[in-house]
Structure formats: C-alpha cells, structure tokens
Amino acid sequence: ETGVTQSPTHLIKTRGQQVTLRCSSQSGHNTVSWYQQALGQGPQFIFQYYREEENGRGNFPPRFSGLQFPNYSSELNVNALELDDSALYLCASSLDVANYGYTFGSGTRLTVV
Amino acid sequence: RKEVEQDPGPFNVPEGATVAFNCTYSNSASQSFFWYRQDCRKEPKLLMSVYSSGNEDGRFTAQLNRASQYISLLIRDSKLSDSATYLCVALTGGFKTIFGAGTRLFVKA
Numbered sequence: 001e002t003g004v005t006q007s008p009t010h011l012i013k014t015r016g017q018q019v020t021l022r023c024s025s026q027s028g029h030n031t032v033s034w035y036q037q038a039l040g041q042g043p044q045f046i047f048q049y050y051r052e053e054e055n056g057r058g059n060f061p062p063r064f065s066g067l068q069f070p071n072y073s074s075e076l077n078v079n080a081l082e083l084d085d086s087a088l089y090l091c092a093s094s095l096d097v098a099n100y101g102y103t104f105g106s107g108t109r110l111t112v113v
Numbered sequence: 114r115k116e117v118e119q120d121p122g123p124f125n126v127p128e129g130a131t132v133a134f135n136c137t138y139s140n141s142a143s144q145s146f147f148w149y150r151q152d153c154r155k156e157p158k159l160l161m162s163v164y165s166s167g168n169e170d171g172r173f174t175a176q177l178n179r180a181s182q183y184i185s186l187l188i189r190d191s192k193l194s195d196s197a198t199y200l201c202v203a204l205t206g207g208f209k210t211i212f213g214a215g216t217r218l219f220v221k222a
Contacts (some may be wrong), residue, residue, distance in 0.1 A: 033210060042117075042200050042212030043157065056208030090156060101147055102210070104156035 004029075004105035006091050012111045013081050021076045021108045023091030031055070032074040033102065034066060035090040043090055049074055081112045115137055119201050119213035129222055132190045134216050136184040136201030141161045143211075145204040146177055149184045150197045151215065155199055180213075 005024045013019050025032050029049045035043035045058035047076060049068035049089040072093070087103050092102035119136045126132050138146075148165040148197040161168065164177040165183055174187040184201055 001151045033208075035210075035212075040214075042214045044212070045210050046144075048209075056206060058209060101159040101162060104158065106156050 004091055004093050006089075006105035006108050008108060009106070010109045012113060014110055015081055015083060016033050017081050018077065018079045019081060019110065021078075021089050021110070023074045023076070023105055025028050025072045025074065025091075025093035026103050029095055029103070030072050030092035031094045031096060032068055032072065033094075034074070034076045035083075035092065036060075036085075037088040037090055037107070039087075041100075046076065055063075078110075083112050086110060086112045116140055116205075116211045117201055117203050119199075120216045121214070122149040123217035123219055125219045125221060126191055128191055128193060130190055130220075132188050132218060134186040134199050134201070134218075136153055136186075138182050138184070138201075138203040138211070138212055139199070139212075140203065140205050141179075141182060143203040143205045144207070146184050147202040147204075148173075148184075149200040149202055149212075151200055152197045158211075160199070183184075188218075191218075193220050193222060196220045 007022045033048040034044045034046040037043040046056045047057040052068045068074045072112045088107045090107045095104045121168040149157040150158040150160045151157040163177045165177050167176045172189045176185045198217045200215045203211045
C-alpha cells in the first residue's frame with residue numbers, strides 16, 4: 001500500500017509567478033484535502049476534493065485553486081504568488097469524505113522571493 | 114478567537130511523567146475530533162480519534178466533553194520518543210478540518 005506522495009519537495013518562486021503542486025492520494029482514498037502550514041502554526045485548511053469535485057473551501061482567495069483527477073490524484077494551483085504564500089503545503093487523503101482520519105504527504109515547501 | 118485553541122506550550126517533562134494536553138473548540142456544530150502528532154519538519158500523523166465516551170490506546174487517553182467544547186489528551190509514562198508537537202483537530206461541516214496551533218512536548222532523560 002503506497003502512502004500519499006507530493007511533488008516537488010521544495011520549490012522557489014518569484015512574487016507574481018504561478019505554481020502547481022501535485023499529490024497522489026493513498027490507494028483506495030477518494031478524498032483529498034490541501035493545507036497551508038506556516039512556521040510555528042497548525043495546518044490551515046485550503047479546500048477539499050471528493051470524487052473530482054470541490055467539496056468545501058477554507059478562507060483562501062480564489063487565486064488558490066485545485067483539481068482532482070479520476071485516479072483521485074490532485075493539484076493545487078496558486079496564481080499571482082505573494083511573499084506570504086511561503087509555507088509548507090500539505091496534501092492529505094482519506095478513505096471517504098466522512099473522514100476516518102487523514103493520511104498526510106510529506107509536503108512541498110514553497111518559498112516565494 | 115481561534116476556532117481551535119490549544120495550550121501554547123512548550124511542555125518540558127522528564128521521562129516517565131504524565132502529561133496532559135488541553136484543547137477547546139468554538140463551533141458547537143463540530144462533529145469529529147482527532148489528535149495528530151507532528152515531528153519537526155515532518156508531516157502530521159494521526160494519533161487517535163476522540164470520542165465522548167473516552168478512548169485509550171496504550172499510554173494515550175483521549176477525552177471529549179461536548180458540553181464544555183473541550184478535548185484532552187493524556188500521555189502516561191512519557192518516553193523520549195514522545196517528543197513532538199501535538200495538534201488538536203475539529204471537523205466541521207463534514208469537510209472543514211480545523212487544526213489548533215499545536216503544543217510542543219519535550220521529554221528529557
């Protein structure tokens with residue numbers, strides 16, 4: 001059984017650029033959530049995808065968008081990057097939207113300069 | 114006011130000590146609760162779910178009090194390997210997972 005994998009592990013971008021982060025969910029998991037974790041803080045919920053549809057969203061602006069594919073893998077896209085977008089981005093999958101507890105990937109560390 | 118609040122910590126305890134983590138949540142409609150553990154520069158890992166009846170897993174005991182909107186985690190006989198940040202989590206609206214800021218634990222020999 002493979003866990004949740006994210007790519008890339010590290011990324012440096014310039015303010016104003018766009019970035020795409022990728023996530024492969026754990027085998028058998030149809031629900032994927034994305035989080036932003038700043039240093040010293042808990043993960044902040046960005047949005048959740050269930051069976052290719054956005055199922056809910058946290059307090060993030062529209063320049064944060066996502067996709068889920070038929071194999072349940074997912075992408076997080078961030079447009080017009082700002083310095084404050086520098087953070088660890090975590091993807092987590094669960095067996096179903098009912099949430100039996102999430103399995104997290106090791107994250108993508110994004111630095112915006 | 115944050116939706117999920119935890120003791121700011123850090124907690125510094127000797128091996129063998131009992132340590133308690135406290136957490137409160139503001140949304141009374143929150144349905145499910147969890148404790149996660151996060152090691153330095155690693156991803157969070159599910160420690161245990163939290164039920165109103167209380168649940169235990171070895172040295173770990175979690176408790177939920179819906180009337181007080183309070184969640185707790187007790188670690189007995191602390192080990193060096195328990196050193197980590199402990200995150201309290203509330204699930205709201207069926208999809209929105211709210212994490213607390215976490216409480217850092219240092220267990221010393």
